[in-house]
Amino acid sequence: MIVSTATCLAVVTINYAVGAGPAPGSGQGSPAIEVAHLTKRFGPAVAVDDVSFTVEQGEIFGYLGRNGSGKTTTVRMLATLTRPTSGQARICGADITDARRVRRLIGVTMQEAALDEAMTAGEHLRFVAGLSGLGRAAARRRAEEVLEVVGLSRDAEVRIGAFSGGMKRRLDIASALISRPPVLFLDEPTTGLDPQSRRAVWEEIRTLQASGATVFLTTQYLEEADQLAGRLAIVDAGAIVAEGSPRKLKADHGRTTITVAHNGVAGQIESTLKGDLLADEHLATDGSGRTVITLSSGTGGERALELLARIQGAGISPTHLAVTETSLEDVFIRLTGTAIGVGASGSDGASGSDGASGSDGASGSDGAPDGTGGEDRR
Numbered sequence: 551m552i553v554s555t556a557t558c559l560a561v562v563t564i565n566y567a568v569g570a571g572p573a574p575g576s577g578q579g580s581p582a583i584e585v586a587h588l589t590k591r592f593g594p595a596v597a598v599d600d601v602s603f604t605v606e607q608g609e610i611f612g613y614l615g616r617n618g619s620g621k622t623t624t625v626r627m628l629a630t631l632t633r634p635t636s637g638q639a640r641i642c643g644a645d646i647t648d649a650r651r652v653r654r655l656i657g658v659t660m661q662e663a664a665l666d667e668a669m670t671a672g673e674h675l676r677f678v679a680g681l682s683g684l685g686r687a688a689a690r691r692r693a694e695e696v697l698e699v700v701g702l703s704r705d706a707e708v709r710i711g712a713f714s715g716g717m718k719r720r721l722d723i724a725s726a727l728i729s730r731p732p733v734l735f736l737d738e739p740t741t742g743l744d745p746q747s748r749r750a751v752w753e754e755i756r757t758l759q760a761s762g763a764t765v766f767l768t769t770q771y772l773e774e775a776d777q778l779a780g781r782l783a784i785v786d787a788g789a790i791v792a793e794g795s796p797r798k799l800k801a802d803h804g805r806t807t808i809t810v811a812h813n814g815v816a817g818q819i820e821s822t823l824k825g826d827l828l829a830d831e832h833l834a835t836d837g838s839g840r841t842v843i844t845l846s847s848g849t850g851g852e853r854a855l856e857l858l859a860r861i862q863g864a865g866i867s868p869t870h871l872a873v874t875e876t877s878l879e880d881v882f883i884r885l886t887g888t889a890i891g892v893g894a895s896g897s898d899g900a901s902g903s904d905g906a907s908g909s910d911g912a913s914g915s916d917g918a919p920d921g922t923g924g925e926d927r928r
């Protein structure tokens with residue numbers, strides 16, 4: 551049950567200019583996003599399964615899951631584009647059933663863009679600014695400001711058709727910023743981008759956070775979640791299976807390993823460590839003479855040093871030694887049973903990527919507010 555009624559309306563005074571901080575007294579204290587038991591069914595299929603979480607103002611909250619795990623559907627519900635089957639959510643205290651109010655508080659970028667390639671970036675943004683109710687001069691100023699935020703000032707008069715996939719994504723983010731929303735929903739903003747473009751988008755997202763915005767970021771890239779999100783939820787089949795900072799998730803669910811390569815002394819290592827291993831620690835030696843010791847959950851370097859001291863004390867000299875900290879990928883596999891299933895770099899078609907979808911939330915164009923037309927995307 552969500553009880554907060556506080557709003558962060560005052561946050562809309564954020565300038566979103568580079569280096570600008572949050573406006574004084576900007577509604578601090580009330581959560582930016584509160585979600586309780588949110589569920590979405592399409593017929594008998596459950597797309598979003600009883601999810602609950604809270605995002606505080608100013609956080610980058612990652613929503614990490616593989617294809618089809620319910621990320622977009624969650625964003626669409628929170629952006630008032632799809633009606634939930636059950637559950638509740640508030641954006642800065644505004645209930646998502648109050649679409650008009652919520653849309654004034656959010657900016658949204660979805661995966662499919664609606665950018666007119668014949669327009670220049672500046673024209674596009676002035677158009678979006680006009681739709682949001684700004685007069686000509688104000689729209690021009692605002693377009694210049696958001697171009698600066700996303701690092702596209704020099705490309706203002708370039709036709710969008712000549713933009714790379716990464717530039718289109720950044721332009722799409724710029725569109726979502728026009729109305730100075732305190733809360734941004736970025737649905738897989740880097741999917742399909744090459745590593746360099748992805749990093750440029752990451753920088754923009756960090757800039758937005760520094761400017762005081764709250765960012766809800768869906769992604770299927772482990773590194774992206776690890777690098778950007780202060781906290782994240784791991785989602786699988788519509789449900790949240792774990793939530794916390796990347797560090798906490800690794801500490802709670804990951805395992806550090808020690809790999810020791812040696813000259814046929816596997817038996818000696820086993821007998822040396824036998825009495826020292828904790829109940830949930832194990833040791834395995836493969837055919838090529840490498841012994842892998844998996845440490846107890848929640849332990850790390852200190853525990854590794856203890857066991858290595860025992861090995862050294864027994865006079866065993868490894869020919870190779872590696873202590874590997876757990877990765878978010880290990881955590882994901884442990885929690886969901888399988889790997890996330892995208893390439894490590896995730897670069898699958900950078901410059902040719904068609905990028906982005908227009909900002910279809912707060913800043914003007916309106917999707918289906920009631921989940922009728924808006925749900926008909928597949």
Ligand SMILES: Nc1ncnc2c1ncn2[C@@H]1O[C@H](COP(=O)(O)OP(=O)(O)OP(=O)(O)O)[C@@H](O)[C@H]1O
Nearest residue numbers: 592597616617618619620621622623925926927928
């Ligand atoms: N309008 C719809 N009608 C029927 N099923 C839908 C609809 N929209 C989504 N789904 C289903 O809901 C599930 C979750 O989809 P969703 O797009 O939310 O996942 P996702 O994590 O965003 O995936 P992706 O990364 O591929 O975008 C999927 O099984 C999908 O096929």
